[in-house]
Amino acid sequence: MTLLTKILAGGLALAAAAPALGSGRTFTPPEGCTAFLTVQSRGCRVSHHYRCEQDPAGDQWRVDFDQDGLFFSSHIDHEAQWVESYEMFPTVRQTLDPNPADPASFTELLTGADSYDFGLTRDTGERSRVTGYDRLTGQSFTIDGVVLQETEFEFTETSIGGTVLRQAHGREYIHPEWRLFFAGPTQWADGTGGFLPVDGSPVQFVFPGEPGFLVTEPIFDCDAILSQAPEDGQFLKVRHDRCDRRRPCPALRLVRLGRKVLLRHLRLDPLVSPDGAGDAARPLPGGGAAR
Secondary structure, eight states, rough: OHHHHHHHHHHHHHHHHHHHOOOOOOOOTTTEEEEEEEETTTTTEEEEEEETSOOTTTTTEEEEETEEEEEEEEETTTTOEEEEEEETTTEEEEESSSSSSSSHHHHTTTTTTEEEEEEEEESSSSSSEEOOOOEEEEEEEEEETTEEEEEEEEEEEETSOOOOEEEEEEEEEEETTEEEEEEEEEEEEEEOOEEEEEEEEEEEOOTTTTTTTBBOOOOHHHHHOOOEETTEEEOOOOOOOBBBBTTGGGOOOEEEEEEEEEOOOOOOOOOEEEEOOOGSOOTTTTOOOOO
């Protein structure tokens, strides 16, 4: 059984059993892999990070769960390049094309900034090009006792023919020692020339041996709260969902109901404080992406 098959089998089994199991179910990494971090994030998402002994040194995996179960898995290398990812329902694999024009480099980012230009290919045959940059802002934030460095970024994904597929700009967080990115407040192109706010920032970091490690039940932003804002005589409702640069953003799929553009919206209360704020960075109970 391949590593991917094990990941999918375990995740699908959890998803199928969710109604019966309720809260308290946990994710088990594939054989030969060791989990080191669980992250509860805004947008009703919980992620588990793990490393596998059969992978090259520095490679890492992440699996994401929402209220319905496993929906995404990604694999990055030592430089945080997008080696491969898997979207669920239906399962689609996306891989990094060889010989990128400008490889993403976490090492270069740590010196101040990094640009990138690379290609991606899905097993459906779809190909795309990703360009953009990451830049340190010089600011540090403490979230749940973990100090993260803030970055700003811009990125655009286009089809081979030049059609813009995804476009965003905003802020993210990195942990230099873990060599990981975490989602932050982001503006996503909505397909009409405007941008929609999405925030998948981390809220809690859980380590081996701590309560909540490897649980598959997300706990933040899981109750949708709708708000409206006028736009050209219509109302726009937006859901702050499970978007980051590693996967498509379902929140930006517009469903028109008469003269309304309907999407769910989750509240945007601040969850991070400048470095030194300590536990002030924690949200209130019930209050309130990556590589």
